[in-house]
Amino acid sequence: MSPNSLIFLFLLIHIRNMVSPVWNADVPFRFSALTGSCVVVPCHFQYQGDLYLSRGIWSKKTGGVIYHNGRSNILDHFKDRTKIIGNLNEGNCTLEIDKIKPFDNGPFCFQGQIENVRHKFYNSCVFLTMRASPEKPVMTLGLTEVDAGSTTTASCSVTHTCSTHHPQFSWNVAVLTNKVEHTLTARGIWKTTSTISFTVAVGDGPKNLTCTAKFWGNKQQDSTDNLNVKGYVLINFHLISNAFSSLGSLMYQFRRGLLIAVPVFLIVTVLGVVIYKKR
Numbered sequence: 215m216s217p218n219s220l221i222f223l224f225l226l227i228h229i230r231n232m233v234s235p236v237w238n239a240d241v242p243f244r245f246s247a248l249t250g251s252c253v254v255v256p257c258h259f260q261y262q263g264d265l266y267l268s269r270g271i272w273s274k275k276t277g278g279v280i281y282h283n284g285r286s287n288i289l290d291h292f293k294d295r296t297k298i299i300g301n302l303n304e305g306n307c308t309l310e311i312d313k314i315k316p317f318d319n320g321p322f323c324f325q326g327q328i329e330n331v332r333h334k335f336y337n338s339c340v341f342l343t344m345r346a347s348p349e350k351p352v353m354t355l356g357l358t359e360v361d362a363g364s365t366t367t368a369s370c371s372v373t374h375t376c377s378t379h380h381p382q383f384s385w386n387v388a389v390l391t392n393k394v395e396h397t398l399t400a401r402g403i404w405k406t407t408s409t410i411s412f413t414v415a416v417g418d419g420p421k422n423l424t425c426t427a428k429f430w431g432n433k434q435q436d437s438t439d440n441l442n443v444k445g446y447v448l449i450n451f452h453l454i455s456n457a458f459s460s461l462g463s464l465m466y467q468f469r470r471g472l473l474i475a476v477p478v479f480l481i482v483t484v485l486g487v488v489i490y491k492k493r
C-alpha cells in the first residue's frame with residue numbers, strides 16, 4: 215500500500231467514527247401555507263441506539279439557518295418567526311413559521327446536532343406552497359326550511375395548516391350556542407368547525423345566513439347560504455284572506471242563487487195563482 219492510500223484509509227475510518235449514521239425523518243414533501251398567517255410543519259424521526267440530538271436546526275436547502283436555539287445563527291429574514299414546537303427528545307421536530315411571507319417557500323430541511331457534529335436526515339425537507347387567500351368556509355344548514363321564531367342549527371368549517379392558532383368564526387345572527395371542534399384531516403392539515411344554534415328572526419322568505427372565518431394573521435373569508443323562512447304572521451294573514459275569499463264566493467253564489475230563485479218563485483206563484491183562479 216502506498217502512503218497515500220494509507221492516509222486515505224485512515225481518514226475514511228476516522229470520518230466514519232465522527233459522522234453519526236443518517237436517519238430517516240418524516241416531513242411532508244409539499245405543504246400549504248397561507249401568507250401572513252402561520253404554518254406548522256409536522257416533522258418526526260425515530261431515535262436509534264443511544265444517540266440523542268443535542269440540538270435541532272432547520273435551514274434552507276440552499277444554505278442559511280432559519281431556526282436554531284441560538285438566535286444569532288438565524289437569518290435576519292426568519293428571526294423571531296420560527297420555532298421548533300415539537301419535543302426533540304420524543305423525536306418530534308415539528309416547526310412553526312409565523313407571519314409567512316410570499317417567498318418563504320424553502321425547501322427547508324431539518325438537521326440535528328449530536329455533541330457538535332451535524333447529523334443529517336433523509337426525507338427531512340419541505341417545500342411550502344403559498345396561498346394568498348384562505349379557502350371559503352363550507353356551510354351546512356341543519357334545515358333549509360325553518361319557521362320564523364324557531365331555533366335551528368348551522369355549521370361552518372375550514373381547513374388550515376396553522377394549528378397553533380386556529381381560525382375564529384363569527385356569524386350574522388345572534389348565536390345561542392357555539393361548539394368549536396378541531397379535527398386532523400390529514401397529516402398537519404386541520405379542519406376547524408363551528409356549529410351554532412340560533413333563533414330564526416320573524417319574517418318570511420329567503421334569509422341570508424353568513425359565517426366568517428378569521429384566520430391567524432387577520433385574513434378572512436366568508437360563506438353565505440339561504441334559509442327559507444316560513445313566517446307565521448304572513449301565513450295566518452294568507453289563511454284569513456283565503457277564508458274571506460271563500461266566504462265571498464259563498465255570498466256570490468248565494469246571491470246568484472237568489473237571482474234565479476226569486477224569478478222562479480214569482481213565476482211559480484203567479485202560475486199557481488192563475489191556475490187556482492181558473493178553477
Ligand SMILES: *[C@@H]1O[C@H](CO)[C@@H](O)[C@H](O)[C@H]1NC(C)=O
Nearest residue numbers: 258299300301304306307308
Ligand atoms: C409533535 O408536536 C406537535 C406540537 O407540540 C404536536 O401537535 C404533535 O401532535 C406532535 N406529534 C407527535 C407525533 O407526537
Ligand SMILES: *[C@@H]1O[C@H](CO)[C@@H](O)[C@H](O)[C@H]1NC(C)=O
Nearest residue numbers: 420421422423437438439440
Ligand atoms: C343574499 O346573498 C346573495 C348571494 O350571496 C346576495 O346576492 C343577496 O343580495 C343577499 N341578500 C340579502 C337580502 O342580503
